[in-house]
Structure formats: structure tokens, C-alpha cells
Amino acid sequence: MLSKNKAKFIKSLHNKKAREESGFFTVEGAKSVLEILGSRFEVTDIVCTEPFRNENRERLEEKNIETVVVSPEELESVSSFKTANSVLAVARMIPNRAPEKLEGLTLALDNVRDPGNFGTLLRVADWFGVYTVIASEGTVELYNPKVLQASMGSFCRVQVHYADLERFFENEKSPVYAADTKGENVHDFPFEKNCILLLGNESHGLSAALRPCIKRTVSVPAYGGAESLNVSTAAAILCDNYRRMRG
Amino acid sequence: MLSKNKAKFIKSLHNKKAREESGFFTVEGAKSVLEILGSRFEVTDIVCTEPFRNENRERLEEKNIETVVVSPEELESVSSFKTANSVLAVARMIPNRAPEKLEGLTLALDNVRDPGNFGTLLRVADWFGVYTVIASEGTVELYNPKVLQASMGSFCRVQVHYADLERFFENEKSPVYAADTKGENVHDFPFEKNCILLLGNESHGLSAALRPCIKRTVSVPAYGGAESLNVSTAAAILCDNYRRMRG
Numbered sequence: 001m002l003s004k005n006k007a008k009f010i011k012s013l014h015n016k017k018a019r020e021e022s023g024f025f026t027v028e029g030a031k032s033v034l035e036i037l038g039s040r041f042e043v044t045d046i047v048c049t050e051p052f053r054n055e056n057r058e059r060l061e062e063k064n065i066e067t068v069v070v071s072p073e074e075l076e077s078v079s080s081f082k083t084a085n086s087v088l089a090v091a092r093m094i095p096n097r098a099p100e101k102l103e104g105l106t107l108a109l110d111n112v113r114d115p116g117n118f119g120t121l122l123r124v125a126d127w128f129g130v131y132t133v134i135a136s137e138g139t140v141e142l143y144n145p146k147v148l149q150a151s152m153g154s155f156c157r158v159q160v161h162y163a164d165l166e167r168f169f170e171n172e173k174s175p176v177y178a179a180d181t182k183g184e185n186v187h188d189f190p191f192e193k194n195c196i197l198l199l200g201n202e203s204h205g206l207s208a209a210l211r212p213c214i215k216r217t218v219s220v221p222a223y224g225g226a227e228s229l230n231v232s233t234a235a236a237i238l239c240d241n242y243r244r245m246r247g
Numbered sequence: 248m249l250s251k252n253k254a255k256f257i258k259s260l261h262n263k264k265a266r267e268e269s270g271f272f273t274v275e276g277a278k279s280v281l282e283i284l285g286s287r288f289e290v291t292d293i294v295c296t297e298p299f300r301n302e303n304r305e306r307l308e309e310k311n312i313e314t315v316v317v318s319p320e321e322l323e324s325v326s327s328f329k330t331a332n333s334v335l336a337v338a339r340m341i342p343n344r345a346p347e348k349l350e351g352l353t354l355a356l357d358n359v360r361d362p363g364n365f366g367t368l369l370r371v372a373d374w375f376g377v378y379t380v381i382a383s384e385g386t387v388e389l390y391n392p393k394v395l396q397a398s399m400g401s402f403c404r405v406q407v408h409y410a411d412l413e414r415f416f417e418n419e420k421s422p423v424y425a426a427d428t429k430g431e432n433v434h435d436f437p438f439e440k441n442c443i444l445l446l447g448n449e450s451h452g453l454s455a456a457l458r459p460c461i462k463r464t465v466s467v468p469a470y471g472g473a474e475s476l477n478v479s480t481a482a483a484i485l486c487d488n489y490r491r492m493r494g
Contacts, residue, residue: 120477120480123473123476123477124473124476124480125471126471126472126473127467127469127470127471127473127475127476128469128470128471129469129470129471130471131471152473152474152475153473153474154472154473157471157472157473187491220374220487221490222374222375222376223374223375223376223490224372224373224374224375224376224377224378224404225373225401225404226370226371226373226374226399226400226401226404227399227400228374228399229370229371229374229483230367230370230479232477232480233367233371233479233480233483236476236480236483236484237483237484237487240433240467240484240487240488241487243468243470244434
């Protein structure tokens with residue numbers, strides 16, 4: 001049984017402002033919760049159904065985290081999603097810290113607004129072993145429940161740093177390559193080993209202020225009638241081409 | 248002003264069964280509606296707001312389609328989506344017909360269930376100039392409003408044929424390559440010019456019954472910790488590799 005205060009606290013975390021003020025966020029779903037339990041995040045509470053507790057008893061006991069077993073209805077009442085899941089975890093945010101040194105491929109996101117796109121981008125980054133993502137301050141919040149859900153647990157491995165991209169790029173030596181439908185063909189693109197791949201907003205593309213920071217633009221050749229690719233799809237193709245060339 | 252009967256008919260089309268019985272479906276949003284007006288689909292009704300009518304007056308008059316101008320609230324009342332758009336069209340379905348001959352790259356989908364994934368797959372197919380998609384009978388319905396929305400108008404160009412995949416493959420000469428996380432590396436994959444790329448269900452992968460039809464399996468090499476890529480993301484990377492090799 002969940003105390004009224006705890007239920008109220010968890011529900012408050014659906015709200016961005018409350019997350020920022022408290023420094024906590026929620027994660028839902030068996031896959032994401034099992035991943036966060038093995039990650040650098042500190043989990044403070046687990047609220048789960050009996051089947052989940054029974055299946056993961058050892059894991060939960062070894063972690064020594066306060067675990068409350070609830071009915072599916074009770075879980076649904078504190079969930080951010082319409083459909084109930086088997087488990088919800090409360091975890092502490094990790095402070096926004098600049099990466100020490102960029103190595104290999106880094107992604108930079110300029111005002112990606114859609115939580116599903118951002119989450120999928122993290123999953124793509126994780127697939128290609130890209131562990132640093134620099135997000136402009138206008139990018140959707142990492143701890144938005146829809147971002148975490150779409151990332152399928154990848155938010156546990158990929159580090160997201162929010163920054164003013166213009167300033168960040170000024171202090172960086174690695175070249176910035178921007179995805180752009182009018183860019184050079186990615187099939188012949190001379191990726192440097194250390195580089196930053198910049199992706200723009202879903203509707204408005206790249207901010208004009210960032211243009212001077214861009215060394216080259218790169219695009220996925222089109223053969224048909226679609227006007228564009230989704231930002232996470234484009235990112236995945238560019239990452240695959242980088243890996244093909246640079247390993 | 249929309250007649251009560253027309254409003255009732257449009258709303259009935261939110262429902263799959265009513266779509267199948269009537270042979271009509273709805274399309275929403277300016278981009279999709281403008282695309283369908285220039286496509287092989289027959290549009291029978293347009294319901295739009297005044298600004299949309301004013302911006303597209305010539306286009307609408309030349310097409311000679313019954314156009315009803317409504318308030319945003321009235322449009323919302325017949326929409327399948329929570330957020331109102333500026334326009335909705337009613338169009339006639341195209342009968343399910345087998346393609347005459349497969350040329351170049353063809354996609355085959357084995358029980359893709361998520362409307363957003365299916366729509367995004369159509370957008371990917373359209374980007375790469377893949378104009379035939381064979382969908383198993385368990386694949387989500389093409390005329391589902393969420394499929395059409397996610398396809399961003401690409402459903403107008405890509406032809407989807409529903410079929411029993413096992414039988415379909417038996418009668419086809421082109422080799423079937425299945426996307427599989429344990430397949431051959433796509434970077435060295437010997438794509439034939441005419442071939443079928445088979446993609447499995449989001450959770451369960453490929454149906455066992457299809458295994459004997461598969462000539463080779465292909466995968467996108469992974470470098471990180473994510474367990475999988477989204478089906479449309481994987482398809483996009485495979486299509487890009489096909490185009491890189493085969494043009």
C-alpha cells in the first residue's frame with residue numbers, strides 16, 4: 001500500500017517544474033526499470049505489482065531499495081501513462097555536467113522538441129555506441145516520461161549534456177557536421193574520427209546562429225518523393241555511415 | 248455547415264469496420280490532403296476551415312470536389328485526432344491488387360502492428376524510391392488514420408499490397424532477405440538488384456513459417472548497448488545500404 005504522501009509526490013513528478021525543483025523523476029516499465037537499477041542513476045523507490053516483485057525479488061533485495069507492492073489499479077493511479085505497467089521507479093537526476101573530452105562520434109541536437117524523437121535518438125545513439133549527446137537548451141527535457149519510454153532504457157547509457165550550442169562549439173576542436181537535405185552525399189562523406197553530428201529541429205531545421213560553427217553539411221541521398229526523413233531515422237543512417245567508414 | 252448525415256458518415260470512418268464496409272477513409276492535415284489531391288486516389292469530400300479554403304482556392308476549384316467550410320470546432324468534432332487540423336478529406340480506397348512485377352527493392356512487412364511504425368516505414372520507402380510494399384494480413388490497416396498521418400503523405404506514392412507472405416514468396420523469383428539481429432553485416436551484404444527486404448514484428452520478430460522462404464539474413468552492426476533498433480529505423484539503414492551498392 002502506497003502512503004498518500006508518497007503517491008502525491010510521485011504524481012507531482014509528472015510535472016516538469018516539480019521534477020526540476022525536487023531533482024527526482026520517474027521511470028516506468030519493466031525493461032527501463034531493470035536497466036536503471038544497473039546504471040549510474042540512484043533509484044530511491046520502487047512501486048510494483050506482485051508478479052514483478054516475485055520475478056525480480058533477488059535483484060530488488062540486493063539493491064536494498066524501498067519497494068512497495070501495489071495493485072495494478074493503484075499503480076495506474078500514479079502512472080504518467082494511460083496503460084498501467086508493472087513497475088515504476090523514482091530516481092535522482094544527475095547534474096548537468098559538460099563532458100571532459102569528446103571522442104569518436106558525438107551527437108548534437110538543436111531544439112528537438114518531440115519527446116518520442118528525442119527518446120528514439122538516444123536509442124539510436126546507444127545502438128551505435130555514441131555515448132555523448134549535446135542538447136541545446138530548447139531541446140525537450142531528458143526526464144520527460146515519454147522521452148525515457150521511447151529511449152527503451154538507452155537513457156541509462158547515453159550521457160546528455162544541455163548547453164548553449166553556439167558557445168559549446170566555439171570551445172570544441174572537433175568539426176561540426178550538420179545534417180541538411182542539401183548537404184554532401186553521406187556515401188562519400190569524409191568523416192573525421194572525432195566529430196560532432198548536428199541535427200536540427202523537426203520543422204524549422206538548424207538555427208541560423210549555428211551556421212558559422214558548421215564545417216560541412218551532410219545528407220542522405222533521396223530516390224523518391226518524400227520531402228524529408230524523421231530526425232532519428234536520418235541520424236541512424238548517418239551514424240551507420242560513420243561506423244562503416246571509421247569503425 | 249456540415250449536414251448531420253455527412254458528419255455522421257465521416258465520424259463512422261474512424262472505425263475500421265465502417266471503412267471496410269463503405270470503401271472510404273479519411274485523411275487529415277494540409278500536407279496529406281494536398282498530396283492526396285494530386286494522387287491516384289479519388290477524393291470525394293473536403294471539409295476545411297476558411298483559411299485553408301482561401302489559401303488553396305484554385306487547387307480546390309480545379310478539382311471540382313464538394314468542399315464544405317466549417318469552424319475549427321466543427322472540424323474537430325469529426326476529426327480522428329485530439330488536436331484539430333485545418334482540413335479533412337474523404338477518399339475512396341484502392342482495391343488490394345498484386346503488383347504486376349517486382350523491380351528493384353521491395354519491402355515486405357510481417358505483422359507490423361504499430362500504426363506509427365507502419366506509417367514511418369511508408370515514408371522511408373518513399374524516400375528511397377521503394378514503391379511496392381507487401382504487407383502480411385496481420386499488418387495494421389493502411390487506412391488507419393495514425394498510419395496515414397505518420398506517413399506524411401507517402402501513402403499516396405507507395406503501393407501497399409496485403410497478402411499471405413508465404414504464398415506470395417513462393418511465387419516470386421526475387422530473393423528474400425530478412426532483417427535479423429544475427430544476420431550478415433549489411434556493410435558487406437551482396438544485395439541483388441531485384442530483391443525483397445523482409446521486416447518482422449516489433450516484439451516477436453519473424454514468423455517461423457516464413458523461415459524457409461528466406462535466402463539470407465542481414466543486420467545493422469551494433470556498437471553499443473541498445474538491444475534493438477526500431478523497425479522503421481532498421482529498414483531505413485538497410486535501404487540506404489542497398490542504394491549505396493545498387494544505386
